[in-house]
Amino acid sequence: MVKFENLNLSSTTLKSLKRIGFEETTPIQEQTIPLSMQGKDIIGQAQTGTGKTAAFGIPLIEKINTRNKNIQSLVIAPTRELAIQVSEELFKLGYEKHVQVLSVFGGQDISRQIRALKKKPAIIVGTPGRLLDHIHRKTIKLQDIHTVVLDEADEMLNMGFIEDIEKILESVPEERQTLLFSATMPERIRQIAIKFMKDPETVRIKAKEMTVPQIDQFFVKVEEKDKFDALTRLLDYQSPDLAIVFGRTKRRVDEVAEALSIRGYTAEGIHGDLSQAKRLSVLRKFKEGSIDVLVATDVAARGLDISGVTHVYNFDIPQDPESYVHRIGRTGRAGKTGMAITFVAPREMGYLRTVEETTKRRMKRMQVPSIAEAIEGQQRLTIDKIHNTIDENDLSLYRKAAEELLTQHDALTIVSAALKLLTKEPATTPVKISYEAPLPVKRDKNNFSKKVGRGSREMPRRQRSHNRSYKKS
Missing domain, CATH: 3.40.50.300 (P-loop containing nucleotide triphosphate hydrolases)
Structure with a gap:
């Protein structure tokens, strides 16, 4: 190069x-x-x-x-x-x-x-x-x-x-x-x-055989309108240390980053329209850990060298397998394992198969966690924090208050209340994510031109409404 x-x-x-x-x-x-x-x-x-x-x-x-x-x-x-x-x-x-x-x-x-x-x-x-x-x-x-x-x-x-x-x-x-x-x-x-x-x-340019042995790869079959809730449930359940969410367009990146912030996550987005100074500022905060979730386009993520990324979420499946491998290569670095989860609309399954053929790996299907499972994931995070606090801190100044609480309530009730207070429960604040049409259906290359009539070749009618918006609650 x-x-x-x-x-x-x-x-x-x-x-x-x-x-x-x-x-x-x-x-x-x-x-x-x-x-x-x-x-x-x-x-x-x-x-x-x-x-x-x-x-x-x-x-x-x-x-x-x-x-x-x-x-x-x-x-x-x-x-x-x-x-x-x-x-x-x-x-x-x-x-x-x-x-x-x-x-x-x-x-x-x-x-x-x-x-x-x-x-x-x-x-x-x-x-x-x-x-x-x-x-x-x-x-x-x-x-x-x-x-x-x-x-x-x-x-x-x-x-x-x-x-x-x-x-x-x-x-x-x-x-x-x-x-x-x-x-x-x-x-x-x-x-x-x-x-x-x-x-x-x-x-x-010979296509490289691309393998990603250190990365566990999953897909979630999900309709466009349900993607954001699926993402937040997974973030709650899996509690990634550092996560990157990939979107197909700059509008998608801006809206998902803002929606995550509204729901209580520390998230920011980067795409090609940001100034170099802003882009570097966002990346610095992500590397320092003051941002938990980075939302990015393929172009903006090119050349990123960030250690410690544990999870990559493909909010939109990329059109080509090379972009997929580039995206998920942000995790699983330096001999560490990573996890990649790709959201796929039912009509985009052909793209998933193409990715699997390129990477020589079958993706496992993952179900979207329930609200109860999402809360359970956040509880695990809280319990880990409590263990670390016990191991790493002098708690003598807090014992008197703890003893007073124990005279009023049993230990199980007190710990349950503390867990509830410290656990981030899934938010339901309404957010706005604009509708993005799924990728065109992959056709059999030998039969496609015979099946599609001259009058309809440009694009199926159902793909034309790409500016609609919907609200999630």
């Missing part, structure tokens, strides 16, 4: 990288960025989670001319979720340069997208069907596009998008740079590369 400052990047890009906590390249970034900066077409064969968004995003930001108010780059992604994720990361990478990024996808009001396009974004990230729709309407002008990125090309093939991609590539200027990223290289994808790319350089 090399440091980003050694890649001849502009000061504005280096500032953006520092702001989000990126210091060293991943293997695909190390190999791709110099080639892309030379203007070469690139075929990148790499799994999601290897850092490929920054691998194509950093050179892309470097090439943007902010004085040109036309669209200069298209990034084509298979799903709405990935389009949003990529556009958010590109926005962060181009933050100091003030690069405007817009995501467009099916299921969103097209007139709103047309209004947003009038604000002159430099980069458009979109799903193929919606991009083609805008091209036909002439709401996306193509004459100044110098770079096209195909992200997760094999997934777009599986989803039946190849014809749309070919039409898009035929519409953009011939003199351009084309970057294609794909986990696998089926023949149809090779044909796209031959037809639309010029002497492409190939970068292959």
Whole structure:
């Protein structure tokens, strides 16, 4: 790995990288960025989670001319979720340069997208069907596009998008740079590369076989609306010394951290939008133990070196196994054991199986503790504190008061009252956690494109209501 400052990047890009906590390249970034900066077409064969968004995003930001108010780059992604994720990361990478990024996808009001396009974004990230729709309407002008990125090309093939991609590539200027990223290289994808790319350089990043022998791994099958209560019950029952909770989005991180604080836990969140000073302050408090629970996004947790983390909770299952292994690797360090618990919506079970295949470990199913079990967990914590107080303190100044109590009540009643007083009972204060749609259902790769009709390819209707909120009590 090399440091980003050694890649001849502009000061504005280096500032953006520092702001989000990126210091060293991943293997695909190390190999791709110099080639892309030379203007070469690139075929990148790499799994999601290897850092490929920054691998194509950093050179892309470097090439943007902010004085040109036309669209200069298209990034084509298979799903709405990935389009949003990529556009958010590109926005962060181009933050100091003030690069405007817009995501467009099916299921969103097209007139709103047309209004947003009038604000002159430099980069458009979109799903193929919606991009083609805008091209036909002439709401996306193509004459100044110098770079096209195909992200997760094999997934777009599986989803039946190849014809749309070919039409898009035929519409953009011939003199351009084309970057294609794909986990696998089926023949149809090779044909796209031959037809639309010029002497492409190939970068292959072999997926590591990832094992996590020191970590006990569990999953909890739970509906979205029940996740937060499941998390608090587990925190009460297991009483972790230090815990990290991973969320998929920065909104999720902010809301879960705030909800935990409302319920009486010492928790704070970190994500890429925090200033470096705030991020370091939160991490320092976590390392010192003044915060029990750290809530984080994948990006913010990159490169964290924290000892003593006993539990990792995946509030949202990650889309790729590499991110999963990276997350749970925060625990089980220095020969110590750790525990990882992943919340999985019923329709996300396919992602769980993919993780198990990658890690070569089956996860055990865990039931959400009852309220009685949660209280029992907190009682155990209180009893441990009492034992430590007996072992480590001079209690002579308290004996007289204890003797007076024993003349009024029996010992069992006094100890029970002390346990109740010292035990943190599960809170029921209402909290607000916004609804997040589960990940798209994993389909059989051979049959998916046959089953999904042209009119419904962008995203199932039930995934479109992603801004709803619900209250927990």
